[in-house]
Amino acid sequence: MKALEAKVVVLGTQGVGKTSIVVRYVGKIFSKKVSPTIGSSFFTFKMTVDNYRVKLQLWDTAGQERFRSMAPMYYRKANAAFIVYDITSYESFDSVKSWVEELKKNVDAPLVICVLGNKCDLAEQRQVPLDEGVQFAASIGALFFETSALKNEGIEEAFLRLSLALISLSQSAPNCGLLVKDYDSSRRKSADIVTVPPSLKVLQDKIAEEDEEEFEEREPAKNGGCC
């Protein structure tokens, strides 16, 4: 068993649901009252995939234009990037293209890119056709998923595929900057259980109180899932 540590940056224009996706994945919840991220938020997530212990350091960035100048700091030494757009806003899809260009220009090391079309539950307001997203992602060699943080669709899969892509990247290009170590599985068994950060637990409790129906969706945290 090996351990792999990767820095993952989440990019995209404001209001597309970057924080909602991350909070849905890391905390298994959806909050209606997510306030705009300021600067960036930092999460870590651990899981076991394909005989690898994968530790993701997630940088959830603010989408507002004024934080654009901070972006180089986020994608510096990043191993993977989620670029998120909102399927109900063509403008947000356009900004995906500019993010890709910026990454291509500034990041030398190979990078796993995953394009996410979020808010796919709002199909009736769709402005970006599914085909267009798929074709664009294929043209830049990126992964592509349509997701819904609200309905919890596509997010687990996106993170899983991203992790697998990171693993294969570390195998095919050993010098890509990914940190791979041998994992001593006898040490710290308890760490195999997915841990939810304490701050997110508080949010979980709040939401559980507010909304009983949401409760059934909040399955006990699984062991990362694998294939």
Place this chain on the structure above:
Amino acid sequence: MATSLHSNQISAGQEHAPGGSQNPVLVTKDSYEELEEDLSLDVDQSRPRHASGVIAEIVESRQHSEVDSNQNNAAVDYPATDQQVKGITADTNHLSLGDGQLTDESEVFVEEEEQRLRSGSVLQTVEKTKPAVVEEDIHSAAWKKHKKHIFILSEAGKPIYSRYGNEDKLVTLMGVIQALMSFVQDDKDSLRSVVAGGHLIVFLLRQPLMLVAASSTGESQQQLFLQLRYMYNQILSVLTHTQLNRIFEQRRNYDLRRLLSGTERFLNSLADLMDSDPCFLLTAVRGLPLDNTVRDVIGQSMQSAKVKDLVFAILIADGQLVTLVHMKKYILHPADLHLVINLLKASTSFETSDSWVPLCLPNFDSSGYLYSHISYLDDSPACLLLMTVDQMAFKEMENCKQKILEKLKKHNCLAAIKDSVKRGSYTCQEVGISELRHFLYKNKSTAQFTAPSWGAPYSDPAEQERLFSLYRFVHQKVHNPARPLKILFYVGSHESALGWITSGFELYAVFSPLTTKQVAILAVNKILKWIKKEEERLFILNPPEY
């Protein structure tokens, strides 16, 4: 009825003001003096208005840390004040003239305002206003009823912010403001205020922005100026002065809302806080009541986890300061800390994760950002901010936070903070003075204040608002720039109030309306004794340094 007393009638020892300290944790400069200096600069634009270069200095000293430390010392000093003081007197004379002329015109202004708006003649702006139900505009009764409006626009007259209503629908009003201000500015003069019926309209020009407050709350011109300055500083804290200037140098008619998107909530929250929290009125910070041994342990834990380039480490719980560790040479300004407190109040996004946020503290250095690691410690109400000059230092700060967290947990400090927040401030009864209803006490040498919780008869928000406006009234009377008072005893229909200013403290106390002057004076002396007894719990007296 207002009476001023002679100060000998009060016998408390003024040299040992309760809660005083030799090592102030915050900058203690008087905010009114600062404001006067600041306003005097309107006439002479050549002098620097902003603190700048401190961050560059820290970065530089990091690069060659051994080399010349003398140079650094010199650069931190405040700009010389002597000349500015002279400037003020000249300026005020000049102004009172201007005010008089404008007051004559003011009624015309208000009456004609609507006509102008309807015809849309001002600056040929086309009125897009449609009768909207949800969003208030200038014609809606609800919009007119608000007690205090705040508008921010660019020098070109582009709307940036309005406290109420959609600023897009107020373009014509913004045009009027721009026309008025630039008309006076053309004569190398500046428009300060207009009195219109029960409204006081105050204008502040901070190139490239114009800020206006229109208030019917009875606040003084100075008080409104201070609030506008806070609004301006809030914008700087997001953009920095350097960036703001650069944008408007490149494009005079830039729509700043693009860059500020998401900042409205902070401006709104700040405007609301200023109407309810006395810390802005007093330019002071409230310390969280805490046993001084616990506070010392917290301070030492934060101090011992020091990492390179950490400028400030601040621990805040429920809008109150727990403690603050600072680099030896650099002291935080209370107004900057207020912006930080507002930031935490207005956003919930910090509660869910550790954040890395660029923040400009305008009184510290308006030209650049301090990068701040913000985290709530272990789902407690305590929020730790670690501010550094190094944009890339997230990892170091993260480690530093972990160290601090471990130490605080080991000594059970988080539980103590939790308890204190849960318990809230002390009640007025605890002070043990029967006539006393409420008070505010600010120690000038530490820029900290203390006040009991809002007990009966002020449990109702409407009553709190009324009490707060009484405090504002007494505050503005004693701070009247033309006739500053040391002591004021005021008898109103609901309560009587005593305001007392010395070189060491400011005290405002509220009693039942039938309380006599003598009883009130005896009572304030008792308050001072009580605060002296409790000072170690209520104030941060020995802040650690890096």
